[in-house]
Amino acid sequence: MTHISITSVPVPAGLAGPDAVDFLAVAELLNAQQQEFWGNNDFYAPPQAQLAGRGSTPTRRRELLAARMGTEPDAAIIGVAQLNLPLTDNLHTGTVNVVVAPVARRQGVGTALFAAAAKLASAAGRRMLMAETDHLGGGPAGTGEDSSGTENAAAFIPHDAAAAFAAGLGFRLELVDRVSVLELEGYDAEAVLGQAARTAGPGYELEFWRGACPEELVDAYARLRQKMSTDAPLGGLELAEEAWDAERVREAEGKARGMDAEVLVTAVRHVATGELAGHTVLEVFRNNPAVAYQDDTLVLDAHRGNRLGMLLKAANLEKLRKAIPEACRVYTWNAEENRYMLAINEQLGFAAVGYSGEWQADLSAG
Numbered sequence: 001m002t003h004i005s006i007t008s009v010p011v012p013a014g015l016a017g018p019d020a021v022d023f024l025a026v027a028e029l030l031n032a033q034q035q036e037f038w039g040n041n042d043f044y045a046p047p048q049a050q051l052a053g054r055g056s057t058p059t060r061r062r063e064l065l066a067a068r069m070g071t072e073p074d075a076a077i078i079g080v081a082q083l084n085l086p087l088t089d090n091l092h093t094g095t096v097n098v099v100v101a102p103v104a105r106r107q108g109v110g111t112a113l114f115a116a117a118a119k120l121a122s123a124a125g126r127r128m129l130m131a132e133t134d135h136l137g138g139g140p141a142g143t144g145e146d147s148s149g150t151e152n153a154a155a156f157i158p159h160d161a162a163a164a165f166a167a168g169l170g171f172r173l174e175l176v177d178r179v180s181v182l183e184l185e186g187y188d189a190e191a192v193l194g195q196a197a198r199t200a201g202p203g204y205e206l207e208f209w210r211g212a213c214p215e216e217l218v219d220a221y222a223r224l225r226q227k228m229s230t231d232a233p234l235g236g237l238e239l240a241e242e243a244w245d246a247e248r249v250r251e252a253e254g255k256a257r258g259m260d261a262e263v264l265v266t267a268v269r270h271v272a273t274g275e276l277a278g279h280t281v282l283e284v285f286r287n288n289p290a291v292a293y294q295d296d297t298l299v300l301d302a303h304r305g306n307r308l309g310m311l312l313k314a315a316n317l318e319k320l321r322k323a324i325p326e327a328c329r330v331y332t333w334n335a336e337e338n339r340y341m342l343a344i345n346e347q348l349g350f351a352a353v354g355y356s357g358e359w360q361a362d363l364s365a366g
């Protein structure tokens with residue numbers, strides 16, 4: 001059997017020098033896999049954006065591992081593992097993503113990359129590894145079945161290479177996200193927006209920002225971001241609440257700017273208390289403004305049942321249409337057990353295109 005070499009790929013300062021060669025090869029391999037999977041360029045990330053997004057920050061250590069056949073240092077890179085280690089919370093966890101070039105699959109490259117990533121994670125004191133697998137089409141879309149149990153969840157995930165690979169490495173499927181797309185051509189959220197605003201009533205006001213959160217709201221916004229980390233369903237994932245403060249909000253905004261991403265946030269304020277009661281986030285990368293990605297949507301417990309979720313999402317979609325008229329579609333991920341969020345999205349017109357499996361492996365289990 002051919003020897004597989006695994007080396008660490010540092011994130012270079014820029015893309016022009018000889019030290020960027022491996023990073024560029026990794027960026028290309030990751031883009032090729034996204035293209036292969038989706039059959040389009042909706043998830044293409046220019047190398048410059050990957051450079052801005054793949055470096056370590058005060059809240060996250062990011063490692064890139066590359067695989068080559070043989071021991072020649074300049075042999076072509078045929079596989080990549082990305083390892084993310086949170087540094088301010090969830091110190092028992094890490095997230096791993098393994099991608100192998102089609103020509104090199106089924107030869108143990110993925111397994112070798114995973115083993116190297118798991119070794120790094122263990123050395124950093126991590127006990128639980130999380131991984132995500134993507135699947136187009138797949139299970140019983142839109143049936144409204146409860147998928148909260150692992151067995152039910154498994155019904156949504158086809159037994160393809162990604163699932164077989166994860167299961168074979170000892171990962172357990174803990175949560176299933178439905179991937180949905182909203183087509184924006186001719187789209188008009190005004191009617192649902194008006195209806196939600198009437199139900200919410202005058203006790204709530206909307207705030208909107210593009211890019212940086214206004215300074216007077218940043219602490220309240222950090223609290224919402226923190227709450228979001230555990231308020232969305234987590235299935236069996238052993239994740240604790242993230243630690244967010246104003247500095248982390250600014251770090252995330254800086255990363256988005258570096259990646260040339262537009263971030264549109266709508267938040268809702270409870271007029272009587274002045275408290276921010278919820279928020280929703282859309283992201284668009286300037287290199288491909290046709291595609292928008294839905295990030296967080298949260299309404300705090302005390303304010304649920306007032307149509308604020310719909311109000312926030314419809315309002316932000318209207319902002320998107322005005323701010324970035326080139327946007328043609330929006331991708332979103334929602335836990336299949338998150339009936340409230342799915343109901344809002346279905347009413348807005350989102351349609352399922354696939355599923356994501358969220359997996360967890362206990363490294364201490366052997």
Ligand SMILES: CC(C)(COP(=O)(O)OP(=O)(O)OC[C@H]1O[C@@H](n2cnc3c(N)ncnc32)[C@H](O)[C@@H]1OP(=O)(O)O)[C@@H](O)C(=O)NCCC(=O)NCCS
Nearest residue numbers: 098099100105106107108109110111131161162164165168
């Ligand atoms: C999933 C992926 C990383 C596997 O890489 P690989 O180098 O082919 O994996 P390995 O050769 O180490 O395979 C390990 C085991 O995974 C399972 N497996 C991998 N590909 C499979 C396939 N096409 N069908 C069924 N089982 C498969 C098998 O159990 C295999 O062991 P075996 O070959 O002894 O039967 C690769 O297919 C890939 O890059 N897919 C796209 C990205 C992706 O889905 N990544 C997973 C995120 S964690």
